[in-house]
Amino acid sequence: MTAHLLTGVRPYGEDPADVLTADGRIAAIGPDAAAQAPAGTVRHDLDGLVALPGLVDIHTHLRQPGGESAETVLTGTRAAAVGGYTAVFAMANTTPVQDSAGVVEQVLRLGREAGWVDVHPVGAVSAGLEGRHLSDMGAMAHSAARVRVFSDDGRCVADPVLMRRALEYVKAFDGVIAQHAQDPRLTEGSQMHEGAVSAELGLRGWPAVAEESVIARDVLLAGHVGSRLHVCHLSTAGSVDIIRWAKARGIDVTAEVTPHHLLLTDELARSYSPLYKVNPPLRTAADVEAVRAALADGTIDVVGTDHAPHPLESKDCEWAAGAFGMTGLETALSVLIETMVAPGRMTWRDLARVMSSAPARIGRLTDQGQGLEVGAPANITVVDPGVRRTVDPRAQWTRSANTPYAGMELPGQVVATFLHGRPTVLAGEPVAREEA
Structure with missing residues (x-):
C-alpha cells in the first residue's frame, strides 16, 4: 500500500x-x-x-436494497467520504428489510465493493419492521457483518414486551438497541412540532411528549434488564432531562442528536416546503439550545446525520404529501463547526469525540474512531x-x-x-x- x-x-x-x-x-x-x-x-x-480522525456516522439511510431511486450504497458512501466520513452504520428500513443474515451480508458486500467508507449494517429489531416478533438478531450478530446495532428506525418499537425482549437478547453478544422514540398513537397524522407555529399554520402537531414518554419507558427497561440502549435523533429539552436523569443513575444509555436539530427550528415550516419536514420534527429555539448544551456537556453522546435521501417527487410537492427526512452526510461537519466549534462550545477534540470515537464505541468498532495516534x-x-x-x-x-x-x-x-x-x-x- x-x-x-x-x-x-x-x-x-x-x-x-x-x-x-x-x-x-x-x-x-x-x-x-x-x-x-x-x-x-x-x-x-x-x-x-x-x-481529525475519520468521522463515523451511527445513523445513515443508504436505501439499498429497494430504494435505489433515492440512494444506493455507492452514491451514499461516496457522499459520506466527501463529508469526511470513513464509516457509516446503514439503517435497516430497506426493501427487503435488513432482518436476516442474508440481507445484512448483501449490504456489507455492496459497501466493500464501493470502497468509499466502511459500511456496517444495522439489523432490524423486529421481523419486517412490523413490531410483532423479534428478528433473527443472533444470526445477524454472528454473520460476516457482525451486527451489533439493531433498530427499527423509521418506526418505534412501541410494544414494551417486545422492547424488553430485544434488550435482553442483545446482551448475549454485547449489542445495542437503537430506539426511534415516537409513540405512534400520539403522533398519528402529525405533520410538525406541536406548538404555536403548528397552531398558526393549521398543521397537526407532533407533541414533545410522544418522544419523551418512549425514552422514559425505555431507559427504565434498559436499567431493569441491565442492557444497552441508544436513543436515536433526540430532539427535545424534555428528552435531554430524561437522559441526564438516567445517566446519573448508572443506566447504560447513549443518545444522538442530528445536525438539523442543532441548527434549524420549526419556524421554517412557515414556508410549507417539505424540505423542512422530518421525523422527529424540527423543534423550538428553546429545544435547539437545550440539545446544544447537552451535546457540549456530554449528556448527548454523538451526532448522527440521519441522512434520509428521497427522490424529487417525494419532496417537490405539498407539505402533507411530502416524505419525512433530510440529507446530511455532506453538511454535518459544517453544521457542527457553525453551531458548536465556532461559538466556542466545543473544541476540535470534542468534535472528534462526538463524530468519531463515541459512535465507533457504541457500534463496537475496533478499526475506526481510534484517534490520531501512532499505530x-x-x-x-x-x-x-x-x-x-x-x-x-x-x-x-x-x-x-x-x-x-x-x-x-x-x-x-x-x-x-x-x-x-x-x-x-x-x-x-x-x-x-x-x-x-
Whole structure:
C-alpha cells in the first residue's frame, strides 16, 4: 500500500505536525515523520488545515436494497467520504428489510465493493419492521457483518414486551438497541412540532411528549434488564432531562442528536416546503439550545446525520404529501463547526469525540474512531475551517437533493479523507480507487 505524508496539518486544530501513513496505519506524527517516509511516499501539502480522525456516522439511510431511486450504497458512501466520513452504520428500513443474515451480508458486500467508507449494517429489531416478533438478531450478530446495532428506525418499537425482549437478547453478544422514540398513537397524522407555529399554520402537531414518554419507558427497561440502549435523533429539552436523569443513575444509555436539530427550528415550516419536514420534527429555539448544551456537556453522546435521501417527487410537492427526512452526510461537519466549534462550545477534540470515537464505541468498532495516534488505523479527515461555502444541492454527491441547507452559507470544507491509509477524497473531490 502506498505511503502518504500529510505535511503541516494541525491534529485536532492544535500545533502543526507532519503525519505519515503506511500499511494502512499512522506510522509517525511530528517533525521526524518525513524522515521516516519510505521511497515512493506521496506528499500532500496541507499546511494549517485541521486533521481529525475519520468521522463515523451511527445513523445513515443508504436505501439499498429497494430504494435505489433515492440512494444506493455507492452514491451514499461516496457522499459520506466527501463529508469526511470513513464509516457509516446503514439503517435497516430497506426493501427487503435488513432482518436476516442474508440481507445484512448483501449490504456489507455492496459497501466493500464501493470502497468509499466502511459500511456496517444495522439489523432490524423486529421481523419486517412490523413490531410483532423479534428478528433473527443472533444470526445477524454472528454473520460476516457482525451486527451489533439493531433498530427499527423509521418506526418505534412501541410494544414494551417486545422492547424488553430485544434488550435482553442483545446482551448475549454485547449489542445495542437503537430506539426511534415516537409513540405512534400520539403522533398519528402529525405533520410538525406541536406548538404555536403548528397552531398558526393549521398543521397537526407532533407533541414533545410522544418522544419523551418512549425514552422514559425505555431507559427504565434498559436499567431493569441491565442492557444497552441508544436513543436515536433526540430532539427535545424534555428528552435531554430524561437522559441526564438516567445517566446519573448508572443506566447504560447513549443518545444522538442530528445536525438539523442543532441548527434549524420549526419556524421554517412557515414556508410549507417539505424540505423542512422530518421525523422527529424540527423543534423550538428553546429545544435547539437545550440539545446544544447537552451535546457540549456530554449528556448527548454523538451526532448522527440521519441522512434520509428521497427522490424529487417525494419532496417537490405539498407539505402533507411530502416524505419525512433530510440529507446530511455532506453538511454535518459544517453544521457542527457553525453551531458548536465556532461559538466556542466545543473544541476540535470534542468534535472528534462526538463524530468519531463515541459512535465507533457504541457500534463496537475496533478499526475506526481510534484517534490520531501512532499505530492507529489511518482513518483521517482533513478540513479547511476557514472556507465558507453556499450549499448547492446540484453540487452534492448524494443521489437526492433534499437538503434543508440549500442556499445557506456554512463554514468548513473537507479537503481530504483517508480510509485505512487510502485517499478517498483529495482537493475536496472523490478519488477513484484505481487513482488512489
